[in-house]
Amino acid sequence: MNKVIRIFIKDSTLIPVISIVLGLLIGALIMLLGAYNPIRAYASLIEKAFGDLYSIGETIRQITPLIFTGLSVAFAFRIGLFNIGAEGQFIIGSVTAAFVGIQFDLPWYIHVPFAVVAGGIAGGLWGSLAGLLKVYRGVHEVIATIMLNWIALYLSNYIVKFFLIEPGQQRSRILSDSSWLSSSWLSQLFDGARIHYGILLGLICTFLFYVILWKTRQGYELRAVGYNPDASEYAGIHVKKNIVRSMMVSGVFAGLGGASEVLGVFHYQTIHSVFPGHGFEGIAVALLGGNTAVGTILGAVLFGVLTFGATGMKFGAGVPIEIINIVIALVIFFVAASGLVKAIIDKVKKKIISGGSSLPTSQDWKKGV
Amino acid sequence: MERQTVIEMRNITKRFPGIVANDAVNLQVRQGEIHALLGENGAGKSTLMNVLFGLYQPDEGDIYIRGEKVEITDPNVANDLGIGMVHQHFMLIDTFTVAQNIILGSEPKKKGWRIDYNKSVEEIQQLSEKYGLRVDPHAKIKDISVGMQQRVEILKILYRGADILIFDEPTAVLTPQEIQELITIFKNLVKEGKTILLITHKLKEIMATCDRVTIIRRGKVIDGSLEVSQTTPDELAAKMVGKEVKFKVDKKDAVPGHPVLSVKHVTAYDNRGIKKLNDISFEVKAGEILGIAGVDGNGQSELIDVISGLRPVASGEILLMDRPIHHLSPRKISERGVGHIPEDRQKRGLILDFSIAENMVLKNYHQPEFSNRGFLNYKKVREHAARLIAEFDIRTPDESVKAGALSGGNQQKVIIAREVNHNPDLLIAAQPTRGLDVGAIEFVHRRLVEQRDKKKAVLLISLDLDELLNLSDRIAVLYEGQIVGIVDPRETNEKDLGLMMSGGKTNSGSWGA
Numbered sequence: 001m002n003k004v005i006r007i008f009i010k011d012s013t014l015i016p017v018i019s020i021v022l023g024l025l026i027g028a029l030i031m032l033l034g035a036y037n038p039i040r041a042y043a044s045l046i047e048k049a050f051g052d053l054y055s056i057g058e059t060i061r062q063i064t065p066l067i068f069t070g071l072s073v074a075f076a077f078r079i080g081l082f083n084i085g086a087e088g089q090f091i092i093g094s095v096t097a098a099f100v101g102i103q104f105d106l107p108w109y110i111h112v113p114f115a116v117v118a119g120g121i122a123g124g125l126w127g128s129l130a131g132l133l134k135v136y137r138g139v140h141e142v143i144a145t146i147m148l149n150w151i152a153l154y155l156s157n158y159i160v161k162f163f164l165i166e167p168g169q170q171r172s173r174i175l176s177d178s179s180w181l182s183s184s185w186l187s188q189l190f191d192g193a194r195i196h197y198g199i200l201l202g203l204i205c206t207f208l209f210y211v212i213l214w215k216t217r218q219g220y221e222l223r224a225v226g227y228n229p230d231a232s233e234y235a236g237i238h239v240k241k242n243i244v245r246s247m248m249v250s251g252v253f254a255g256l257g258g259a260s261e262v263l264g265v266f267h268y269q270t271i272h273s274v275f276p277g278h279g280f281e282g283i284a285v286a287l288l289g290g291n292t293a294v295g296t297i298l299g300a301v302l303f304g305v306l307t308f309g310a311t312g313m314k315f316g317a318g319v320p321i322e323i324i325n326i327v328i329a330l331v332i333f334f335v336a337a338s339g340l341v342k343a344i345i346d347k348v349k350k351k352i353i354s355g356g357s358s359l360p361t362s363q364d365w366k367k368g369v
Numbered sequence: 370m371e372r373q374t375v376i377e378m379r380n381i382t383k384r385f386p387g388i389v390a391n392d393a394v395n396l397q398v399r400q401g402e403i404h405a406l407l408g409e410n411g412a413g414k415s416t417l418m419n420v421l422f423g424l425y426q427p428d429e430g431d432i433y434i435r436g437e438k439v440e441i442t443d444p445n446v447a448n449d450l451g452i453g454m455v456h457q458h459f460m461l462i463d464t465f466t467v468a469q470n471i472i473l474g475s476e477p478k479k480k481g482w483r484i485d486y487n488k489s490v491e492e493i494q495q496l497s498e499k500y501g502l503r504v505d506p507h508a509k510i511k512d513i514s515v516g517m518q519q520r521v522e523i524l525k526i527l528y529r530g531a532d533i534l535i536f537d538e539p540t541a542v543l544t545p546q547e548i549q550e551l552i553t554i555f556k557n558l559v560k561e562g563k564t565i566l567l568i569t570h571k572l573k574e575i576m577a578t579c580d581r582v583t584i585i586r587r588g589k590v591i592d593g594s595l596e597v598s599q600t601t602p603d604e605l606a607a608k609m610v611g612k613e614v615k616f617k618v619d620k621k622d623a624v625p626g627h628p629v630l631s632v633k634h635v636t637a638y639d640n641r642g643i644k645k646l647n648d649i650s651f652e653v654k655a656g657e658i659l660g661i662a663g664v665d666g667n668g669q670s671e672l673i674d675v676i677s678g679l680r681p682v683a684s685g686e687i688l689l690m691d692r693p694i695h696h697l698s699p700r701k702i703s704e705r706g707v708g709h710i711p712e713d714r715q716k717r718g719l720i721l722d723f724s725i726a727e728n729m730v731l732k733n734y735h736q737p738e739f740s741n742r743g744f745l746n747y748k749k750v751r752e753h754a755a756r757l758i759a760e761f762d763i764r765t766p767d768e769s770v771k772a773g774a775l776s777g778g779n780q781q782k783v784i785i786a787r788e789v790n791h792n793p794d795l796l797i798a799a800q801p802t803r804g805l806d807v808g809a810i811e812f813v814h815r816r817l818v819e820q821r822d823k824k825k826a827v828l829l830i831s832l833d834l835d836e837l838l839n840l841s842d843r844i845a846v847l848y849e850g851q852i853v854g855i856v857d858p859r860e861t862n863e864k865d866l867g868l869m870m871s872g873g874k875t876n877s878g879s880w881g882a
């Protein structure tokens with residue numbers, strides 16, 4: 001592709017910001033059409049998400065898994081892979097952590113890290129399966145990960161049913177509390193909200209994401225393969241190995257997310273009849289965040305706030321929760337159709353600074369999808 | 370005869386972060402002429418043409434087309450004004466046919482929504498006959514030669530009714546024969562009243578085809594609208610670089626030593642399974658430059674790939690300093706002392722989204738100099754790049770600029786700096802001066818000769834016969850995957866070489882591998 005055009009299509013961080021604003025505005029319009037008061041709706045959304053300590057704690061709880069799955073998808077994107085499998089890797093991570101949490105009885109300072117690490121490793125292995133299939137069998141990672149998601153779902157259900165079941169219930173036994181990532185101290189700090197230490201783990205992972213990609217030799221290779229596999233091969237970089245590795249790291253992030261959720265929030269693994277959905281939301285989070293570390297956090301915060309605050313809209317303004325799904329869908333739509341938003345930005349820019357220079361910025365906002 | 374001015378660019382200024390690419394540039398082009406833009410790498414030629422084509426907006430200045438002031442806000446506006454551009458890197462869809470590519474975006478419709486292929490094929494055939502373009506509308510892009518692809522690009526803009534055609538270094542990727550054909554096409558185009566703007570570094574081409582030339586240096590016009598008939602290549606070169614340029618490197622006679630590279634009975638296949646190297650054997654000795662001549666597609670790419678480990682050898686062996694390397698990975702081979710300037714700089718040579726600094730360590734980022742316990746020392750990486758930028762005169766604000774933002778010639782210089790800096794025992798140089806200005810060519814040629822004089826071996830693959838004749842100590846002619854002869858450049862000429870390259874025999878030069 002022409003270098004000029006490549007440089008031109010990536011605009012600044014403006015695109016996600018404008019997309020969010022547009023999404024909210026059109027959401028408001030739809031509410032008006034339904035004769036709801038959008039201002040009241042958004043106000044009660046904010047109120048619900050941040051109104052008191054409890055709400056803040058619960059919002060953070062909502063954000064936590066999205067950070068992990070967002071990182072997972074973003075990491076794979078960086079090497080040019082579309083990991084739809086964060087969902088499955090998340091489930092595998094959580095069932096593994098649940099298994100460790102139930103079947104072992106250890107002092108907490110061993111049990112917690114053991115369960116967390118086991119979940120991460122299991123997710124990583126699950127992710128690398130898709131990488132191996134791609135490299136050695138030529139199976140496209142989208143196909144492989146979609147199928148692996150279903151296998152993960154039923155494998156998890158099987159494990160729960162046959163090894164961990166709480167008789168008479170559709171879930172596993174409760175994890176021994178030595179493996180919990182939550183603490184009553186933290187919970188009480190937030191008026192009993194289910195916030196847990198998984199958020200710290202998420203922030204550490206975000207930091208690692210950044211360090212791996214931008215500071216290490218491995219990250220250099222991964223980015224090289226992502227940008228230009230031909231040149232990477234020429235440079236002596238093992239392209240296949242890097243594909244498998246990136247899927248593995250991607251899976252580790254998702255797996256840790258699953259572990260954090262089961263160890264921190266539920267303390268048991270349910271028999272799922274449908275996907276919990278954090279992995280799929282991770283795709284949108286990564287897209288919003290432009291596959292960067294900080295962007296992923298911001299994307300997760302936005303998603304967490306919107307989805308958790310949505311219930312507030314219902315009580316505060318009588319707006320159906322589904323509206324918020326429309327808003328979210330609109331935001332994603334505008335980010336994905338960034339060309340459209342770019343055109344709008346350009347029009348506005350021209351009006352504001354007519355004659356000003358149009359410098360192409362060197363943001364990493366690119367290759368989103 | 371004074372012709373009407375069709376394009377006038379007045380005081381165009383375009384800035385990029387840290388650099389003024391065009392500094393109050395004036396350009397006037399007359400109806401029906403071939404107008405050349407000449408200037409060093411990074412002088413701002415492509416930028417100026419991208420402004421004219423609507424890809425960039427100028428920070429200052431005005432554009433007049435046929436006397437009318439216009440705002441070219443995007444390429445569609447340029448299209449409507451009858452301006453078309455053939456970019457240096459083609460923009461075609463590989464799996465589409467020629468016709469599909471040409472009509473893409475302006476498809477003729479039948480009954481409102483169905484694409485009328487027959488009509489478009491007919492139109493394309495008429496157009497290509499009119500201008501002598503000779504393309505098969507039904508062929509797939511991936512199956513046709515680079516020269517043919519370029520003609521498709523030309524057809525694409527003619528099909529949209531352009532009468533001002535911009536060409537950005539069209540001959541850089543062509544073989545000598547294709548260049549001749551392109552020049553004929555140019556003449557046909559102006560005969561039909563088209564106007565051509567041509568960016569090229571090849572002074573010979575300017576002398577042979579152009580009416581007038583505008584010379585740019587570091588963003589400023591040095592000489593606007595010089596009549597080509599009133600100038601000489603030497604004068605052009607001097608004006609463009611600001612000093613005298615030597616077209617021929619001085620070099621002492623080669624003192625070849627022991628063989629560095631021995632290729633023995635190698636056979637290899639291309640991606641489609643066609644045999645491209647057929648039991649080929651030759652040697653490159655320490656202290657010599659072996660040139661490989663040949664019509665494009667006779668196995669050059671495969672030869673480069675098998676030596677650098679990017680393609681498996683079906684049979685035969687390759688020795689570097691008497692040790693086999695044909696089973697080693699590209700990295701091992703590179704660590705054994707093989708440098709490689711690849712023929713396609715954007716596909717293989719560079720990662721355009723990486724900074725110059727990151728590109729400069731593409732081959733050795735993993736070595737202790739830059740890498741410690743799994744971490745890259747970016748400070749060292751940047752210092753390393755800064756040193757090479759200075760040494761190789763790469764025109765850029767600094768080393769953190771993305772390689773993709775460099776001018777074409779400066780991208781090439783990044784690769785050359787990286788590969789020569791390793792001081793490899795064997796340097797494979799494939800089209801090393803593609804897209805470079807005359808000054809930079811002289812510089813690169815000197816570096817290659819220096820390598821040779823340091824008792825290193827250089828394998829030079831080039832489509833430019835002048836370059837081969839100038840630089841090589843011996844020239845091997847590649848034809849259908851075999852070496853059909855090795856000649857002494859002092860005892861041969863372009864004509865004889867050309868004959869051998871097309872499979873014929875000649876009397877000059879010695880035979881045998």
Ligand SMILES: Nc1ncnc2c1ncn2[C@@H]1O[C@H](COP(=O)(O)OP(=O)(O)OP(=O)(O)O)[C@@H](O)[C@H]1O
Nearest residue numbers: 385390410411412413414415416774775776777778
């Ligand atoms: N998109 C961009 N972003 C930043 N800098 C750019 C961009 N495009 C060009 N430049 C800079 O502008 C200057 C002029 O570049 P340009 O591509 O016009 O040179 P050129 O005359 O075409 O050179 P060459 O002969 O090497 O192709 C260079 O210094 C280049 O690095």
Ligand SMILES: [Mg+2]
Nearest residue numbers: 414415776777
């Ligand atoms: Mg250029």
